[in-house]
Amino acid sequence: xxxxxxxxxxxxxxxxxxxxxxxxxxxxxxxxxxxxxxxxxxxxxxxxxxxxxxxxxxxxxxxxxxxxxxxxxxxxxxxxxxxxxxxxxxxxxxxxxxxxxxxxxxxxxxxxxxxxxxxxxxxxxxxxxxxxxxxxxxxxxxxxxxxxxxxxxxxxxxxxxxxxxxxxxxxxxxxxxxxxxxxxxxxxxxxxxxxxxxxxxxxxxxxxxxxxxxxxxxxxxxxxxxxxxxxxxxxxxxxxxxxxxxxxxxxxxxxxxxx
Numbered sequence: 001x002x003x004x005x006x007x008x009x010x011x012x013x014x015x016x017x018x019x020x021x022x023x024x025x026x027x028x029x030x031x032x033x034x035x036x037x038x039x040x041x042x043x044x045x046x047x048x049x050x051x052x053x054x055x056x057x058x059x060x061x062x063x064x065x066x067x068x069x070x071x072x073x074x075x076x077x078x079x080x081x082x083x084x085x086x087x088x089x090x091x092x093x094x095x096x097x098x099x100x101x102x103x104x105x106x107x108x109x110x111x112x113x114x115x116x117x118x119x120x121x122x123x124x125x126x127x128x129x130x131x132x133x134x135x136x137x138x139x140x141x142x143x144x145x146x147x148x149x150x151x152x153x154x155x156x157x158x159x160x161x162x163x164x165x166x167x168x169x170x171x172x173x174x175x176x177x178x179x180x181x182x183x184x185x186x187x188x189x190x191x192x193x194x195x196x197x198x199x200x201x202x203x204x205x206x207x208x209x210x211x212x213x214x215x216x217x218x219x220x221x222x223x224x225x226x227x228x229x230x231x232x233x234x235x236x237x238x239x240x241x242x243x244x245x246x247x248x249x250x251x252x253x254x255x256x257x258x259x
Contacts, residue, residue, distance in 0.1 A: 016056060018048070020063055023070060027059055034223065035062050037070075044074035088141035094128050096152070098204030101126045107134035114148045146179060149201035153177045153208065157196065160212050167235060170219050184246060187215040189222045203246065210242035 016027040025046040036049040050059050063070075086092055092103040101116060104127045112132040132144065154177045161172050173192040180186075180197040187194040194215040200208045213236045221228040232239045 016059075018056065018060060018063060020046070020060070020067060020070075023067070023074075025063055027056075029054075034225075035059065037063065037066055039070055039073040046070055086142070088130075088138045088145070094145070095202040096128070097201065098207070099126065101128035103128050103130060106131045109133060112136075112144045114145065146198060150177050150179075150198040152201040153196055153198060156201075156205070156208060157212070160209055161216070164213055164216050164235070168216055168220065168231075170216060172216065172219070185211040185215045187218045189219050192219055194219075207242055207246045210236065210239055210246065213239070214243075 016029070018025040018027050023046060025048050027048045027050055029052050030049050032049060032051055034051070035054070038047045038049075039045070046063075048059060048063060086094070088103065088105075090103060090105055093100050094103055095101070096116060106129055108131045110131070112130070114131070115129045117127045117129060130141065130145070132141065136144075157175055157177070161175065165171055171192055172194055175193065176195045177198055178195065179199070180195070184197045184200060185195060194212075196208075196211060196215075200211060214232070217228060217231045217235070221231060236242070
């Protein structure tokens with residue numbers, strides 16, 4: 001007489017150290033359906049969230065398929081592109097919608113304001129006129145300009161969102177514009193809210209549109225999976241070139257993570 005019984009699977013460890021050549025990854029087993037890969041923003045540490053019953057071999061195969069991407073992200077962290085620190089003095093170069101302007105300070109006894117002049121086709125002649133009190137410190141000048149950039153993005157968003165709401169048949173309930181240190185944009189699919197970085201006012205308009213489309217597609221598909229890629233291909237066929245242009249330009253932020 002024989003007895004048949006099902007093998008009782010051994011519980012997986014909560015944390016697993018995974019070697020990927022000269023790169024080590026920390027694997028966290030969670031009650032999720034899909035793998036998620038992240039490269040940490042401080043030291044480039046690799047972290048993987050994996051379903052509870054997934055085998056280490058399957059996780060390793062996934063991680064190895066993303067090895068080139070991991071190395072590119074780590075290289076960016078080691079040698080990030082940065083904007084030259086501004087001192088907010090005359091003749092500094094500042095960008096607006098992808099175009100360089102030379103800063104010109106104008107002393108006035110009134111509420112600060114900013115105007116742009118485009119005197120000729122020679123870009124070096126274009127000026128950003130910053131009117132403010134003569135004794136204004138650099139940190140205050142910076143705050144004035146950052147608020148001006150925030151307003152520029154805020155004003156540019158409504159027609160873009162309306163355009164893509166119609167194209168995608170999706171609704172943005174609310175948008176926010178603020179300074180973000182690590183991302184160009186983000187969204188909350190559950191509430192249909194999107195957030196855009198103030199710094200996008202320095203980039204060309206098509207790069208702002210790319211970030212808007214990217215975040216709005218996430219309202220339909222929250223993950224960076226094949227469906228997400230298909231939707232991006234359908235609505236913005238050149239999105240890969242735009243993503244590269246955006247992520248390669250200082251400041252070195254990100255728009256997407258692998259998952």
